[in-house]
Amino acid sequence: MERAPPAPIVGGSILKTPLVTTAAGRGAPGTAWARAGAGLRLLGAAVLAGLLAAGQATAREVAIGVFAWQGERAAIADWSPVIRDLNAALPEHRFRLDHYDAAGLRRAIAEHRVDLVITNPGYYVTMEAEFGLSRIATLAAPNVRSPDRAIGSVVIARADRADLPDLAALAGRRVAAVAPDAFGGWLIVAGELKRRGLDPESDLAVRFMGLPMNNIVDAVRRGDVDAGIVRTCLLEQLLDEEYVRPGDLRVVGARQEDGFPCATSTPLYPDWPIAVTRQTDPALAKAVARALLAMPDGQGLLSWTVPADYRPVHELYQGLGVGPYADLHRLTPEALARRFWPWLLGLVVLLIAGIVHTVRVEYQVHRRTAELRESLQARQLAEARMRENQEQMEHLSRLSVLGELSGSLAHEINQPLTTIGTYARSLLRRQDNRTLTPEALSQACTEIADEAERAGGIVQRIRHFARKRAAVREPVDLAAIAAEARRLVTGMLAHAPEIAIHDRSSPGRAVLADPQQIQQVLLNLVKNAIDAARGLPPARQAIEVDIEAAGSRVLVHVIDRGVGLDEAQRARLFEPFFTTKPDGLGLGLPICKTIIEAHGGRLWAEPNAGGAGMRFTFSLPCHELPA
Incomplete structure (x- = not known):
């Protein structure tokens, strides 16, 4: 019979039995003594905070808004040591912890109700662009080598799902995630899928199940989904708590990151930052940064380091078109007009100028085409007249040649005509003398025909030469x-x-x-x-x-x-x-x-x-x- 699940996990703390973890949710397995000591520290921190509050009634109050992504009790357990250390380091101020969900934290920043903000990298880059937050330190976890590579996502599946060897195999599968804007519970994996050529929104059947992440683990174990997305180190923590037995689950697309103690399916991103708002006094921001950086390392306690480079988070959100880059993903006419109205106005002006120029050029082209057409018609008419005159001159030249040869022509034609007349009169005389024989008649007719053909040939050649044609x-x-x-x-x-x-x-x-x-x-x-x-x-x-x-x-x-x-x-x-x-x-x-x-x-x-x-x-x- 399956045992009941433990209490929801919050940033590495289990409400009934807290572990020594960071706000990023990485917990190293601890002993019962370590858990008891953590509980005593939490109790002592609460008592000390009450005593300091009584002694600092006249101190200036500083509100620290924290993103309580797993609820109020988890936020108090995770961040009370930070409040205690700041009140001890800066007694002239009284630091107060205010916990919010994502929407509440955004309203608090907009209404100037908080001076400092502690949130995850994803919400930080979004509010940095919207409200001008400025980070002053980055969380440094004791069991992670570099705060620049501290947060990632793990894709888990049942151990018997050999058909899911890597992230590309998630195409067309049912995948459980936390929420559309969850940094470690969805967006990191979505970015990695997109880099591999998959569309996270259309190629996967995603089911958002909210918090706590135990719900995703249970859905994977029951077979309700093919795979689930959780934060890094959660699987190791559940194994330590015996909530998950070894061999029940496996990591899809597992990769080892140097200096990182947990399995991950994605690249790693910077840890949680602490940031100041625009209205925060610069002297206060400087004092808080100095106090955070002076907090001791080791002993499983929270510590801070200089602000990390959050450009990888910006590049992730830009590639997905979410957060401050949502307008790139939703190119609606309203968003385009709101963001690019000066360029659109210039484009409209250029378009109008182009239309006017085109109409003007078209008019000039039509006018000049008509002029060219008239010129061509006139040229063609002139060429036709020139050809006609040329043909006329050639014809006159041929007639001139004939005219110069007309005397000889008359002689040449007269010669066969004379021969024809001579033969004809000879035939008449012989007929009168009754001496005309058939042989003489045949010879005379043959000569007459030859001379007639000769005269006809001369006339035909002259007609052919003198005729006018194209x-x-x-x-x-x-x-x-x-x-x-x-x-x-x-x-x-x-x-x-x-x-x-x-x-x-x-x-x-x-x-x-x-x-x-x-x-x-x-x-x-x-x-x-x-x-x-x-x-x-x-x-x-x-x-x-x-x-x-x-x-x-x-x-x-x-x-x-x-x-x-x-x-x-x-x-x-x-x-x-x-x-x-x-x-x-x-x-x-x-x-x-x-x-x-x-x-x-x-x-x-x-x-x-x-x-x-x-x-x-x-x-x-x-x-x-x-x-």
Whole structure:
């Protein structure tokens, strides 16, 4: 049958049988004699306090507010020795112990009803930020090496729970704790869980059971929860009191801290501080600090040391978003507005300025876009007119060439017409003389048909050359265009000179060009070559058209043996309206230069390297033909 539990544990004291402990709750196992001596000391302290109170009726009263986290009797048992020592060290003051719960201590500080405050590290950093408390000393426990590492938490589970090897295994488990704001009974473990990547609020099924911590131990033993969170050294104290038998419970995630006598599941934090409020007289604060630091060490009594560094507690609370950092955890609109209203106001001003600037820029962009659109439309219209004028000039140039060749053209067309008329009259005479034979009729009709085709071919080539159409780009054969230009010239001239075409271009490469425009260029250059050699011996009237590849371009040379041009004439050769012909307009070569440059090429002239005459050359980019 399970025995009844002992009285609630308060800071290391059991109300019926106090142990020699500290206010942080660490108790070393003591003998019955030590317990009896502690009780006698408590009784003597009460008697001495009464005597001192009677002798100090006129002394200034100093209120020390203590966080009685386990009740009034435990607070008196733990902190009466401190009051006794302070009254003895500073007889001009009468120190009084006032015990409070967390909410009561906060109200007492806010209403200026206490001069000094003794509380745990968690409540201290919270009230430090809210009320401006200033620590003057830190508790130094006799069985702990450093007051900077004196408080931690232990996660306990039944000994048969091998499925809980470390703190990470608590995910999804039922865990008992003291309260949401309990420093050693919840927050230290919560911080450690968060550092391991767990969310203490959502990843664990937490059950807050309040004080005393024996309730958590009992819940773990009964199996109501999977694990429980208590302060360090509590398990060792319960084992000493035989409240827990060895082998009943085990520590989850146990770790050993150097110089610390108890098992722990978490890192250690500084011990309890004693702090002064803002209204406390600085001289009193200095005297109290001096008296606390002068208290003797050892013999299991409370002693004090210089204030510890509580930054680890601040970092813990900041990471959890609790205490003075609660606003970081609860980012409500009201909290943000209350805390950051100057920044929010500046942000609103910047936002309004940004909107105004954006609207202004957008308006300017629209206005300038409209202006640019109008400018582009005007440019496109001008380019369209220029193209139209260019096409008109090219058409007029072709008509000019035809006009210059019209005399020879009439002769060439008249020759087949005369032949046709002769054959027709011959047929009529033979028919009248009754000498027309089928063979003669067939021969005459064949000659008439050939001459008609010859005349029709001349007219068709002229119509094709003179017609007006839009420019197109397509793969062209320069040799074929040169041959067509030669046929057109020879068909239009009665005594056309010899025109030799030499094609040395690479096979598989072609030029993308407008064939009619390239033919017009060749026809102009050939006609100029004919005019330059007019009246010269037949050997010098011959013309050569050479086509050759030069890297990624194709060169076309029109070579004559004519009279040539001097340097001054060559300098102005491609100027509009400059001509060396009495009846010329001076537009042929400028138009040819414009056509070639529009195709990405170049047109130039140079004296013939082989002697008299000129060499006109134009280049065009060539392209690989797909296989």
